[in-house]
Amino acid sequence: MNRIIISILTLISAFVASADTWFPYPAAPEALPFGRPRANYIVEHFWDRCPWKSAYSSKARMAETIADFASFIPHAQADTVFTSINVLIKNSQKKPDDFRTLLNIARAQFYSDTTSTFSPEVYLSFAEAAAVFKKFNHEERANYLGQAMSIKNSTEGNPIPSLEVFDINGNKSNLNDTIPGIQTYILIFERPEAGRTERVFFSANISVNKLTEAGLIQPILICAGTPDQSWWDSTKNLPQGWRAVALPNAETLFDLRANPSVYMTDPNMIITSRLIPISYLTANCENLVKSAGL
Numbered sequence: 001m002n003r004i005i006i007s008i009l010t011l012i013s014a015f016v017a018s019a020d021t022w023f024p025y026p027a028a029p030e031a032l033p034f035g036r037p038r039a040n041y042i043v044e045h046f047w048d049r050c051p052w053k054s055a056y057s058s059k060a061r062m063a064e065t066i067a068d069f070a071s072f073i074p075h076a077q078a079d080t081v082f083t084s085i086n087v088l089i090k091n092s093q094k095k096p097d098d099f100r101t102l103l104n105i106a107r108a109q110f111y112s113d114t115t116s117t118f119s120p121e122v123y124l125s126f127a128e129a130a131a132v133f134k135k136f137n138h139e140e141r142a143n144y145l146g147q148a149m150s151i152k153n154s155t156e157g158n159p160i161p162s163l164e165v166f167d168i169n170g171n172k173s174n175l176n177d178t179i180p181g182i183q184t185y186i187l188i189f190e191r192p193e194a195g196r197t198e199r200v201f202f203s204a205n206i207s208v209n210k211l212t213e214a215g216l217i218q219p220i221l222i223c224a225g226t227p228d229q230s231w232w233d234s235t236k237n238l239p240q241g242w243r244a245v246a247l248p249n250a251e252t253l254f255d256l257r258a259n260p261s262v263y264m265t266d267p268n269m270i271i272t273s274r275l276i277p278i279s280y281l282t283a284n285c286e287n288l289v290k291s292a293g294l
Contacts, residue, residue: 021065021068022055022058022061022062022064022065023049023050023051023055023065024049025042025046025049025068026041026042026045026046026048026049028041028042029041035075036075036076036077039072039075039076040076040077040080042072042076043069043072043073043076043080043081043084044080044083044084046069046072046084047084047087047088047091050065050091052091052092052094055091055092055098056092056095056097056098056101056102059101059105062101062102062105063105063108063109066088066102066105066106066109067109067117069084069088070109070110070117070122071117073117073119073122074117081122082125085122085125085126086125088102089102089125089126089129093129093133093135096133096135096136099130099133099135102126103126103127103130103144106122106123106126107123107126110122110123110126111123113257120151120154120155120255121151121155123147123151124148124151124152127144127145127147127148127151128144128148130144131144131145131147131148146252149252149253150252150253150254150255151255153253153254154254154255154263154271154274155271155274156271156272156273156274157270157271158270158271159176159268159269159270159271160175160176160185160187160263160265160269160270160271161175161176161253162174162175162176163175163176163247163253165222165245165246165247166245166246167243167244167245167246168232168235168236168244173245175187175220175222175245175247176269178267178268178269179215179218181215181216182215182216182217182218182267183216183217183266183267184216184217184218184264184265184266184267184272185217185218185220185264185265185266185267185269186217186218186219186220186262186263186264186281187220187222187262187263187264187265188202188219188220188221188222188260188261188262189222189224189247189250189254189256189260189261189262189263190221190222190223190224190259190260191223191224191225191256191259192223192224192225192226192227192228192231193225194259194260195259196234198260198278199221199260199278201278201282202219202278202281202282203219203238203239203242205282205285205286207282207285207286207288207289208239208282208285209239210289210294211285211288211289211294212239212240212241212242213240213241214294215241216288216292217285218241218242218243219241219242219243220242220243220244220245221235221238221242221243221244221245222244222245222246222247222250223244223245223246223247223248223250224247224250224251224254224256224261225246225248225250225251226246226248227246232244255274255275257275258275258277260278261275262275262276262277262278262281263275263276264276264281
């Protein structure tokens with residue numbers, strides 16, 4: 001906790017004292033306690049002195065400003081953060097080109113592979129606002145609606161939606177179909193043209209097979225695309241208890257930035273973990289087998 005407080009104080013001192021910010025940042029009143037109360041104040045009032053008419057005259061400076069704003073987000077209350085984000089969105093929407101710039105900055109800041117402030121929940125606010133922005137054309141709105149749907153479908157605590165999938169024989173079913181007794185579902189999204197080494201090692205792991213045979217887990221291999229015969233052929237030797245299906249439009253419905261992209265759910269298909277490395281998942285299965293005495 002002390003480190004967090006010191007970090008916040010350092011940021012506040014640096015931002016307030018700096019003459020190189022795009023516009024003056026708020027300074028928390030001295031009477032406020034250190035820590036979250038001061039971070040809340042900074043976040044709540046961050047945009048008070050933003051010159052909205054010229055804010056996007058330098059995209060680079062605005063991007064730096066949003067990066068500064070993002071650095072306070074982990075230290076502030078969620079409702080304060082999202083209220084401030086709404087202020088940013090509404091003022092940026094006065095000019096469609098400014099809003100487009102904001103959306104690009106927000107995606108880079110909160111939803112890119114390289115950002116240090118990755119937060120799908122934060123970026124969702126921007127995507128949802130863009131999806132209903134009347135000054136965007138249908139194609140733009142549809143693009144952001146798809147992004148918002150993908151984030152919601154991929155967020156921990158949300159259910160896997162009922163989506164139609166098909167197996168090697170063309171039989172259709174729902175992705176979120178459940179089996180009594182299964183405690184954990186492991187969804188492994190795999191692009192048809194990508195390598196299959198990680199999946200092969202996982203399916204050959206003794207602990208994974210023990211848990212599957214015991215009916216405690218069910219691995220579900222999902223072709224994230226249109227499978228060719230070679231992909232289907234590669235699924236014929238999967239261990240008993242696995243399920244192999246295809247979902248051609250998976251990449252528009254889920255966050256699949258890794259390959260394979262692995263999700264875990266509870267018995268009700270509620271997401272418990274997302275984008276898990278296969279190596280980490282394998283180690284967890286091995287530990288579970290030891291603790292369960294299987």
